[in-house]
Amino acid sequence: MKSMNYPRKGKFIPFIILQYSGLLSLPDYYEYKWMNILHKHLYSAAIYASVALVSLPLVLESAIFYAIHDTTELLRRLFEAFGCFIFLTVSFVASFKVNIILTLYHDVREKILTKANPKIYEKYEKQANFYQRVTLTLCVSLLVSFIVETWSPMTTRNCEVYKNVYHLKPPYRKLPLTIRTPFLDSYPWPVYIFLYVSEMHLCFLCFASFYFVSGLQTTIALPLTGQYEMLCEFIRLIGREHRDVNGERVFYTDIANGNFLYRTETELFGKHRLQRMTQSNRREKYKIYEKYFVRGIIIRHQKLISCKQRYQDLMSSLFDNLMLVPVFAMVVIAFYQMFFLRDQLFTVEGVKILIEFLIMVVVESQFVEVSEKMDDCHQAIVTTISESNWYLCAPEVRRDLCLVIRRCQQPNHLTFLSGLLVMNHSLIVYWLRFSFSFINFMKVTEVQAVILSKDSQALLPSPTSRLHVRRIDQLSHRGRRKGFGFPDEVSSYFS
Template identity: 25%
Template sequence: QNNNKVFIPSEENIQNRLQNNNKVFSFHFIRWKISSPSCIQLIIRTYQILGFLPSDNSATSNNNPGKGSWTQHLHHCLNWVHIFLYIFFAGSHLLNTMFRSIHYLPVMFECILEDAVLTGIMTAAVILRMRIDRVKSTIQLMEKTFSTADIVLVAQSHWKAFRILATVAVFFMVITLGILLERVTRMTEDELMIRRDLYQTKYPGRRLLVDIWIPGLDETEYYWIYVTLFLVQVYATIVCLMTAYTGIVTLIPIITVHVEGQGKVLCKHIERLGHPHKDLSTGNTIFYTDIVKNQYNMLASSKNSKLGETIEMSTIITKTFPEVKNFNDNQNTFTSEVNNSREDQLRKLRAYERDYFRQLVKFHQQLLLFEKQVTETISPLVLIMVLGNYMGVSLALYQLVVYSDQSKFRLFKFVSELSLALFELYIYCFAAEILDDFHSRTRTSLYFSRWYACTRSTRRDIGMLLRRLRKPKHPNFYWGFIVINNPLFVGLLRLCYQVVNLMRLKGARE
């Protein structure tokens, strides 16, 4: 009787275990709490601080304009200062491109590239501001539906997201450093003559971080005006431009990285299809009620007793335990009842198998729905990314190939810009391949599962799922006009090379 004893955990132990499984992965970095999806929240919060997006307290302050604190009013003024600085420098730089740099081809191409970056960021910020409700609903959907049961996979997704964010930020800082080094180095006599004829300023050697033109004002005539404009440009570049650019570029790859982590969680559960589910810490049989939250029912199995395990499986599924409690009182009677109810137990196990597969399909459908929602939200950003990086690669490559006799700091800046544009294209295409690999990985997981041990109805449902997984899943936008994948990366590189050769031939004829 002691060997056939069934151990039943208390309700308190079960609740504590479920609460531990449902904890959201989070950690602390200095004073900030990092939680899922922290990188996307960091981008949105940064845009709110800079004023590109409305803050969470904007609705309250609009309803009660006189009840806001002085810090909120100060932050509101700072937001307008950032917006004014960005629009002012972007507009004055565009005027410089249209009326000054157009007379000298190398400078004109450089200014066009800078205008493309400034205009693209401004357009993307306006689009995000118009679709802020969709972005917030996407973040809420990630927080509510994404699984946090596997801490290792969640931590890997966080680490990949932070690496992408840090890499783009470092690239931008390197480009800014190259521009600073170019501006502080002494110019040759030929370069001074070109700038004197082109810009018609009193001191052509005084160069700003980004060339601008303010009608009726010579920015180099007075030293204090030059220093003020230079410092303000450095502040706007580091605080506004770098953070905004990094957020725009890395938003889509970061979301894809988190989707990849969820796909690994799904594949891990798919491989368990047809296998007995065991708890890794205790080795007991478990029955999942929610694979996303990692909720399951579990009873400790009997030692050296196959009968005890049979009783356990029956009692867990029905979620009733009075029969087990009376096991020691009338063992022979209960054994005969178990033998007579094997068909009923088998039916319940098949019902659990169907329920488990239904949970897998539901999780898969949630991920597909999330991908569709993200695709509809970010489609304008993808168009800006493709066109902007195409212009960046073409113009930077043209500067390096045609005007290779420039200063070393200027060449360093163009090499950094070309590397950043190529890296952006690569991470976008790599993110698209991750989504396609998610389907192929799901098919592989079904192959390695014990699908042949499942019931006939479950195998039929697996066949229906495989039919959906056979199609490629590269994200497409604008009715399939733009399909993000590795062939797009290669095609854009070929197109940029052809455009650069065409520009070289045209310049040689002239």
């Protein structure tokens, strides 16, 4: 049995990483059938079983049952738990939709993406490569920061957290993730190495999943916007004579690839139809070509809409299952960490927090930017049609253009939760407002806690005041027996 010829570089790298990490099983990836079966039913199943039964429960247990007594540590652990849960769950869902993803990837890269305008094609390819490099750099940097932090000196804050929050006994050893393992002591070197490798493997799986999700944006969604821009170049030619760069009149036969013919009317209209036309009836021939040209534009537009809708359905199936709530929580926690831990930005932990913040910014900006570009593409089509010479076209051609305008006037943003959540710039503003409101709430809560602690310390009686209170109670008791004594308000005040 022969293996399928999957690409080994370029935009397919996220799929290859998930294949070797065990989070995805590509059909017929290996040459032998038994290797594909072992990879899918043994290796991949073991990876997901270990994550679902061991890793995620321990991460949640460390956050809920131990770190809950410290607000900063609780939010740190929740950030890690949400990150593991989101990206690994997305990879798990994608493993069941691998055929749909590969079909969409193949259709976009091989059939939809064309080089009708090489400049526009190269521009969007450079943007996709830039986003892919930025995402890979952030993932590698965060992975390195996890490693460097484990070998950095132990701070007083770390010792207090290990002792008071996780109830560990000294001497302490740092691990990439602060996960409380109830039945394992991390001090012996064999146990420490096992836990270290296991936690780094969990981090690698999360980063591979994040890189895969980001790759769907750069390999499918972003290049589609370039195809819309190429389509607008042809829409501008409606109602005009079509000529090449040398001024020769041409007749376009393929809108997608930009193929055209040089005044070969026989090939364009057909021999029998051309015989029925007189040489003086050029307008009739132009109407036939005009209708054919606009029909090609409509077909190309429908293909782009269909491809975008398939991408929308794929992303909705990956993120609609309560995935957006943890993503929203991670954005808020990332802002909180940047604000409250700004004094530690020049430490290893601060650099790690900064990279985590940048990763959340990249995730948010990629979704919103691609969604806004898709909506702008429809607006650009409407604007281009209005600026063309549409009024010179035949009535049936104008009717077809009206249908295109009607379709493009509908919103084209990415939506989730059946349209309840729309990925646009207003959503970013809402996230920012909520994040800063959460920061202000935490700041006020922290100030109130400090004030209450100071007041409680001031109200605590000293040893000498306790002697005075005891003496006053004795005198008050003796006075009551004799018919007089201190009022009850005085005794209650000192007590």
